Amino acid sequence: MKDMLFVARAYFPTIAKLPTQDKLSRDMKQNIQEFERILSESTTNADLPPHMQKRLEKMEAVIARAKTFPVDCNNVDKKLRYLLDLTEDKAHFHMKQSTFLYQLAIQTIPKSRHCLSMRLTVEYLRSHSSLDTELLPLTKFIDPELYHYVLISNNILATSDVINSIIRHSKERGNLVFHLLADRQNYIAIKLWFFRHSNKEATIHLLNVKNLNLQIFANKREGLHNPPLRRVGKSGLSFDNNFCTWMSGLNIVDLVKWRERNLIEIYRRLQLKSSTRVGALPVTFLTFHDMVYALDDSWAFSGLGHDYGIGTQAIKKAAVLHYNRKIKPWLELGISKYKVYWKKFLTQGDQYMAECNVNS
Numbered sequence: 241m242k243d244m245l246f247v248a249r250a251y252f253p254t255i256a257k258l259p260t261q262d263k264l265s266r267d268m269k270q271n272i273q274e275f276e277r278i279l280s281e282s283t284t285n286a287d288l289p290p291h292m293q294k295r296l297e298k299m300e301a302v303i304a305r306a307k308t309f310p311v312d313c314n315n316v317d318k319k320l321r322y323l324l325d326l327t328e329d330k331a332h333f334h335m336k337q338s339t340f341l342y343q344l345a346i347q348t349i350p351k352s353r354h355c356l357s358m359r360l361t362v363e364y365l366r367s368h369s370s371l372d373t374e375l376l377p378l379t380k381f382i383d384p385e386l387y388h389y390v391l392i393s394n395n396i397l398a399t400s401d402v403i404n405s406i407i408r409h410s411k412e413r414g415n416l417v418f419h420l421l422a423d424r425q426n427y428i429a430i431k432l433w434f435f436r437h438s439n440k441e442a443t444i445h446l447l448n449v450k451n452l453n454l455q456i457f458a459n460k461r462e463g464l465h466n467p468p469l470r471r472v473g474k475s476g477l478s479f480d481n482n483f484c485t486w487m488s489g490l491n492i493v494d495l496v497k498w499r500e501r502n503l504i505e506i507y508r509r510l511q512l513k514s515s516t517r518v519g520a521l522p523v524t525f526l527t528f529h530d531m532v533y534a535l536d537d538s539w540a541f542s543g544l545g546h547d548y549g550i551g552t553q554a555i556k557k558a559a560v561l562h563y564n565r566k567i568k569p570w571l572e573l574g575i576s577k578y579k580v581y582w583k584k585f586l587t588q589g590d591q592y593m594a595e596c597n598v599n600s
Contacts, residue, residue: 244299245275250319251306264305271299345573353397353570355596360396360429363592380417380443387412390419392449394426396433397570397586397598403444405585413441424450437587488524490540490562503527544569544578555581 248268256265274295282288349357380386389406393399403418410416422430427448434444498504507527514523541558543550546565555561561581563569569582586599593599 241275241296242279244296244303245272245279246320246323247303248272248275248299248306249323251303253319255306255309258309261309264302268302268306271295271302275299342573345571350571352596352598353395356396356592356598357426357429359592359596360432364428364432377443381419381445383417386415386417386443388417388419390421392421394423394430395570396426396430398568399430400433400437400587401582401585403439403442404587407439407442408585410442413439416442417445418442419445419447421447421449421452424448437590489564490535490542490560492535497531501531544575544581548575550578 249272252265252268252272255261255268258265278289278292278295387410389403391399391402399420406418407413407416420430420434427446427450431446434446438444507523510526511523514526537554538557538559540560540562541550541554542562542564544555544561545563545567555578561578563574563578563582567573567575569575569579583599587593590598
């Protein structure tokens with residue numbers, strides 16, 4: 241239909257100049273206007289008016305009659321080129337618009353998640369006195385014989401999902417200690433969430449990053465992935481071509497080696513240096529240079545946040561699934577076939593989740 245409209249527009253100026261073809265000129269103009277109106281009111285084929293086939297046949301007949309007359313080829317060529325340029329401009333505009341909307345969708349907090357956070361925050365402010373008097377098992381927080389997990393996130397659903405998964409798969413649930421770090425804005429919502437859904441066996445330790453004096457957590461990013469580095473850091477530390485960064489969304493840390501190498505002090509020293517150097521490499525990359533070792537895919541499998549071609553068998557063999565990069569499972573843009581692995585560990589039966597349509 242659009243192609244016919246383009247051709248009719250190209251021929252119309254020539255036909256309109258022919259003194260003996262007033263009727264053909266009127267018919268062509270009428271068909272062009274009718275097609276323009278239909279296209280302006282329709283976005284899909286289902287929106288097209290009835291008896292569209294007759295209109296197409298009528299336009300086709302008008303164009304066929306127009307082609308029987310000698311026309312100014314230069315005029316037709318100019319018109320078609322103009323229409324081509326116009327189409328390319330529209331395509332470029334829609335491509336930029338699509339890119340913007342995609343970025344907006346992945347960076348904006350989903351309405352359901354925002355609703356959940358707000359409901360929890362309001363409820364906490366109503367009943368915070370009883371929560372603040374809660375007795376915490378402080379000895380467990382520093383017990384080296386237990387299994388310690390550090391989660392740095394402001395996402396209630398993601399944090400809860402990870403903890404539920406670990407607890408469900410653990411044989412020694414009483415030895416699990418989760419240290420959660422959240423920002424001030426989300427701290428109280430997360431606190432109420434885990435108060436409402438506390439696990440009697442595992443221990444959850446919630447911390448407000450604002451109150452911490454540990455700058456080592458400052459550069460953590462959820463789901464970060466970077467390509468191999470091919471340059472020299474301006475801090476004076478050189479890198480070879482085989483050195484790669486890592487996905488900081490999942491790390492296993494040897495705390496003994498961490499203390500032996502005094503990494504916190506190294507981090508702070510490099511951070512002070514890098515603050516005065518424009519273009520310096522991220523401090524975390526410098527701090528852990530030549531100290532990072534890759535985990536096998538069968539242990540930690542990544543790619544579920546961007547790769548549409550991952551097979552079911554590869555996912556089933558992995559001990560840990562990592563939804564790295566942009567397309568997170570809690571977003572509407574999330575890859576549908578991977579969402580099932582994430583959704584089965586979501587907390588069920590929560591009043592606020594139901595009211596905020598979190599599972600819909």
